Amino acid sequence: EAGVAQSPRYKIIEKRQSVAFWCNPISGHATLYWYQQILGQGPKLLIQFQNNGVVDDSQLPKDRFSAERLKGVDSTLKIQPAKLEDSAVYLCASSLDRWDNEQFFGPGTRLTVL
Amino acid sequence: QKEVEQNSGPLSVPEGAIASLNCTYSDRGSQSFFWYRQYSGKSPELIMSIYSNGDKEDGRFTAQLNKASQYVSLLIRDSQPSDSATYLCAVNYIRGSYDKVIFGPGTSLSVIP
Numbered sequence: 001e002a003g004v005a006q007s008p009r010y011k012i013i014e015k016r017q018s019v020a021f022w023c024n025p026i027s028g029h030a031t032l033y034w035y036q037q038i039l040g041q042g043p044k045l046l047i048q049f050q051n052n053g054v055v056d057d058s059q060l061p062k063d064r065f066s067a068e069r070l071k072g073v074d075s076t077l078k079i080q081p082a083k084l085e086d087s088a089v090y091l092c093a094s095s096l097d098r099w100d101n102e103q104f105f106g107p108g109t110r111l112t113v114l
Numbered sequence: 115q116k117e118v119e120q121n122s123g124p125l126s127v128p129e130g131a132i133a134s135l136n137c138t139y140s141d142r143g144s145q146s147f148f149w150y151r152q153y154s155g156k157s158p159e160l161i162m163s164i165y166s167n168g169d170k171e172d173g174r175f176t177a178q179l180n181k182a183s184q185y186v187s188l189l190i191r192d193s194q195p196s197d198s199a200t201y202l203c204a205v206n207y208i209r210g211s212y213d214k215v216i217f218g219p220g221t222s223l224s225v226i227p
């Protein structure tokens with residue numbers, strides 16, 4: 001069984017630029033999560049999808065971050081414009097559904113904002 | 115504000131000893147509890163899940179849950195250097211149609227050969 005795929009693995013941009021991350025969850029997993037993990041901290045949930053609907057985006061900075069999962073499979077997370085404090089690892093995870101939420105994580109995207 | 119707390123460590127144990135990792139949570143509505151292991155520079159990996167009070171054993175790992183005390187722990191028996199990693203506690207609470215997963219800050223474990 002293929003795991004969660006993410007790309008790119010690394011990205012360096014300058015502040016005020018835009019960036020997009022892509023995630024493909026495990027086949028058949030209805031729930032998809034995007035997390036931000038700053039060095040030395042636990043993952044912080046940005047947004048949770050159930051199929052193509054948003055379950056929780058309460059911690060997503062909506063003035064600069066957006067995410068979509070149009071066909072209920074893969075998802076993109078965008079930052080526009082980026083700030084220095086957005087430097088972090090962005091993790092995508094999926095679970096079978098929101099009630100069976102053993103989560104499986106992708107390798108992450110390490111973002112550096114200069 | 116729902117919180118999950120863990121000692122940040124680092125926790126150092128000698129090889130072969132028992133490592134004990136602790137986690138407390140603030141919301142009594144929490145229903146599912148998970149332990150993830152995260153090696154430096156890697157993504158979290160699920161190692162244990164527990165849903166009811168008591169102990170759950172899987173190989174060298176034992177998860178313990180006490181909902182009355184709002185406490186969940188992970189014991190690692192016969193600790194090996196390869197167990198050196200950060201251990202993340204995650205708590206999921208469900209209330210009606212609303213559910214949320216919150217991760218703790220993690221405890222860094224170092225197993226000394």
